[in-house]
Amino acid sequence: MSDKYMAKEISNNEILTAIKENQKAIKENSNTIKESQNAIAENQKEIKEMRADSQEILEAINAFSGETDKRFAKLENKVNSLPDKNYLDEKLSDLRGDLVVLTRKEDTKVKKLVKIMKKRKLLNDNEVKEIMSMEPFPQLSL
Secondary structure, X not given: OOHHHHHHOOOHHHHHHHHHHHXXXXXXXXXXHHHHXXXXXXXXXXXXXXXXXXXXXXXHXXXXXXXXXXXXXXXXXXXXXOOOHHHHHHHHHHHHHHHHHHHHHHHHHHXXXXXHHHHOOOOOHHHHHHHHOOOOOOOOOO
């Protein structure tokens, strides 16, 4: 054989060393794969736990939102049963009119009483003018 061919030949020791290195690398890769599989299994377990927790949270939110919907429905019914502004304005106007009528009746009584007191000479003309010029319905003298 030629020297060139001999130089390219690999010795059995070199082949054996290469095989051992490959076996070592395969073993290390196998360990890495096992660690990765364990990590994946652990992650899957955590994901299942998270899903269970999420389901519990969703159920709690659904229960809460259901109660909240009921409360809003009650409030909406109460608000809808309240009188509107036009109704209140009308009632206030009616009340004001009633108060004016009552006050006029009282004013009529006061006028009558002042006339009686003047006739009996319990009040003089100045006192009568002063009383009659008072609110709510003053009489102006001409």
